[in-house]
Amino acid sequence: GNSVTQMEGPVTLSEEAFLTINCTYTATGYPSLFWYVQYPGEGLQLLLKATKADDKGSNKGFEATYRKETTSFHLEKGSVQVSDSAVYFCALSDRDGGYQKVTFGTGTKLQVIP
Amino acid sequence: GAGVSQSPSNKVTEKGKDVELRCDPISGHTALYWYRQSLGQGLEFLIYFQGNSAPDKSGLPSDRFSAERTGGSVSTLTIQRTQQEDSAVYLCASSSLTGTRNHGYTFGSGTRLTVV
Numbered sequence: 001g002n003s004v005t006q007m008e009g010p011v012t013l014s015e016e017a018f019l020t021i022n023c024t025y026t027a028t029g030y031p032s033l034f035w036y037v038q039y040p041g042e043g044l045q046l047l048l049k050a051t052k053a054d055d056k057g058s059n060k061g062f063e064a065t066y067r068k069e070t071t072s073f074h075l076e077k078g079s080v081q082v083s084d085s086a087v088y089f090c091a092l093s094d095r096d097g098g099y100q101k102v103t104f105g106t107g108t109k110l111q112v113i114p
Numbered sequence: 115g116a117g118v119s120q121s122p123s124n125k126v127t128e129k130g131k132d133v134e135l136r137c138d139p140i141s142g143h144t145a146l147y148w149y150r151q152s153l154g155q156g157l158e159f160l161i162y163f164q165g166n167s168a169p170d171k172s173g174l175p176s177d178r179f180s181a182e183r184t185g186g187s188v189s190t191l192t193i194q195r196t197q198q199e200d201s202a203v204y205l206c207a208s209s210s211l212t213g214t215r216n217h218g219y220t221f222g223s224g225t226r227l228t229v230v
Contacts, residue, residue, distance in 0.1 A: 034218045043118075043205055043221035044157075051216055089157070093215050097170060099162070100214040106156035 001097065002027045006090045006105035013080055013112050021075040021108045023064075023090035031094035033057075033066050033073040034102070038087045047075075047088070080112045116140075118222035120206050126228045127196055135191040135225045139208030146189050147219060148181060149205040157205070163189060164211075196229045203227070 007022040025031065032051040036044040048057035053068035062077045073090060090105040119138040127133050139146050148160040159173040163183045174180070178196075183189040193200055203226050207219035 032215050032218075036218070036221075043223045044207075044219075045221070046218055049216075049218065091218065093218055099164070099169065101162070101170075102209075102214065102218050104157045109154075 002031065002092060002094050002103045004090050004092055004103055004105035006088075006108055009087075009107070009109040011108060011110050013110070015082055015112055015114050016079045017112075019075070019077040019080045019084075019110065021088055021090075021110070023073045023075065023105060025071050025073065025090075025092050027071075027092055027094045028096075029094045031092040033064070034091040034093065035062070035064055035073070035075050036089040036091060036104075038089065038107070040086070044089060080110070082112045082114055085110055085112045118206055118208050118220050120204075120222035120225050122225060123223065124226045124228075126230060129198060129229055130195055132192065132194045133196055133227065135193075135204050135227070137189045137191070137206030137208075137222060139187065139189070139206070140220055141187075142210065143208035143213075143220075144186060144211050145209045145214065146183060147207045147209075148189070148191050149207065150175075150202045151205060151224070152202045160191070160204075193227075196227075198229045201227055201229045 003026045034049045035047040037047045048059040050057040050066035056065045087107045089107045093102045121136045146163040150158040162170040165186045178194045181191045203224040205224045207221045
């Protein structure tokens with residue numbers, strides 16, 4: 001089956017620091033890739049996506065590039081803010097087990113301190 | 115509706131009691147999913163509905179857990195004889211049949227279940 005591996009957290013950064021959260025995947029087909037964000041006490045929200053190789057997804061200053069050759073979709077932001085403190089989930093969508101499903105990584109908690 | 119709605123948002127129950135959690139998906143979304151998220155943990159898949167049928171219920175942790183969906187819309191997750199280890203946030207998500215690949219899932223805000 002498909003799988004997503006993302007870096008362990010928590011990640012603690014000072015405000016305005018550069019952020020990278022690594023994500024790699026294993027899929028049998030040609031998946032779409034996503035980053036979701038979960039703010040404290042809330043459900044998951046789609047942050048950005050890329051549906052084919054070399055696509056770059058971007059939103060709210062975050063970006064990630066779909067790298068088929070390295071099966072990666074690393075999340076980056078040039079200057080984090082305290083309000084970015086949340087849990088970030090990498091995910092892929094592909095046919096698995098007979099239907100189109102989304103497979104999630106385990107999540108990486110980001111804490112940004114002033 | 116405009117988004118995925120879950121109720122109640124919080125539920126405290128005594129050990130051994132039954133609870134029902136409700137999910138109202140986005141109108142027109144034929145696919146519905148339940149996940150469980152324990153404190154500080156990732157997402158644990160429970161069950162997938164396509165319309166009213168559940169082709170994948172491999173994630174239900176025990177026979178105390180069941181779910182149904184009626185009218186291709188509202189879904190109810192029932193936990194019988196609750197145990198303390200059932201304490202978690204239960205998340206519901208929905209997607210359109212053709213939208214999963216391009217748009218992923220849309221999640222509700224979850225029901226926080228505490229078993230005391």
